[in-house]
Amino acid sequence: MEKVAISLAGVEQHRAHFRLGPIDLDIPEGYVTAIIGPNGSGKSSTFRLLLDLSKPDAGQMSILGHPVGQGDDRSWKRQIGYLQEESDYLDNSIRGSEKATFIRKWYAEWDVNLYQDLLRRFEVDDSIKLGKMSKGMRRKFELALVIAHKPKLLLLDEPSSGLDPIAWRSMIDILHRYMEPGDRTILMASHIIDEVRRLADYIVFMARGQILGKYEKDELFERWHVLYVPAANDSDRGKLLTMPGVIEVELAGVGMYRIVSEDAPQTEEALQAAQFTIGSRQAMQLDEILQVLMQRGVYA
Known part of the structure; x- marks a missing residue:
């Protein structure tokens, strides 16, 4: 029986102009699951709930066997790499290397050799201030940053946003290699169809704050x-x-x-x-x- 990396049960969040849920969804460990849906469907809101950056109005969630929103969450959050959809403008005035130095202090598993290798593969100079990087270079730097501590779980919100075709292919290869140990998990939101086809093992359809269905990718294309x-x-x-x-x-x-x-x-x-x-x-x-x-x- 598959182990579950992420579980959402009856999760709801109510806002003035948007309602998320109720969501019942299990994400299996050791696989890549992609959420696809139109803009405003609730993908980013779901990621924020999972990271306890916002609170649900109902339901329970767990990540890597730990309940979300209860007790000291530092240990299990260190096992997560989160790439948000938009870069944080508050970091614009610091250099990439400075942010990396700050981030690595929080992760005992930080691998400086892996970090440098990812920068080389992406052709990123981390001596540049983040606000001076192009959107594509900033994205590549942030992806290197979230992978460098070898997390068990990657949460990727539109990971290829701003990437050119060559960088996109490098990202695909890097994420495939990340999954090689067999016990790692990726949950990603993407609207790039070829990206989903090349990376995902499972596909979740989402719209209007609701889960429309979860499917094993190969079976989906065989049946529909x-x-x-x-x-x-x-x-x-x-x-x-x-x-x-x-x-x-x-x-x-x-x-x-x-x-x-x-x-x-x-x-x-x-x-x-x-x-x-x-x-x-x-x-x-x-x-x-x-x-x-x-x-x-x-x-x-």
Whole structure:
């Protein structure tokens, strides 16, 4: 049975113009889980709750087996590396090396060789003041900073924001290497589809403060398909809607139906049993699946 790195149970946060939750979600240890959703869906708010930077109005949370918001949290927070979406402007006047010197004092596991190696790979000069770094260079420096103490858990909020394609590929490789020991965990929020496909083991869809569903990535792409089926008459639409896995059925030209299925193998089996011909099929993209889940309005 998989160990759980992060657990949220009935978590809610109420604000004047936004409500988060209730959220019930377990993040497995030893894997990369990506949260995707539109801006304002609650991803960053969830990270802040997990780090006890803001308080929930209901529910319980735990990280690495420790309850969030109770007692002395210094020991388990030292096992976390957090990359927030926006850089802290309060650090603009200090040099990267000065911030690194300050940060390393808090972490017994700080690895100066790893830190220097990450700077070399990212081509970052930490003698520059943070406010003088480009957005991409600042992002690379901050990523090196959160990995250098070899945390058990990385919380990454839009990690590739501002990175050029070469730096992006380096980041992907660095995060793959970070996961090599097997007992480390990444929870990331990202809107970059290729990033999610290359890194994530699990995908969580989120919108309007709600979890729409959590899926194992490979199974998700195997099951969610669009099928095109020739239909003889309008009454066929009703038959198609009753088949297992079918979410949507719509006309896609004369005599052709477009079927969205969340369980393509079962849908195809049912279509064949009912003597429908499958004209073509294609796997759905993550943004297409998110749109369907939002339209359906069924929250897991």
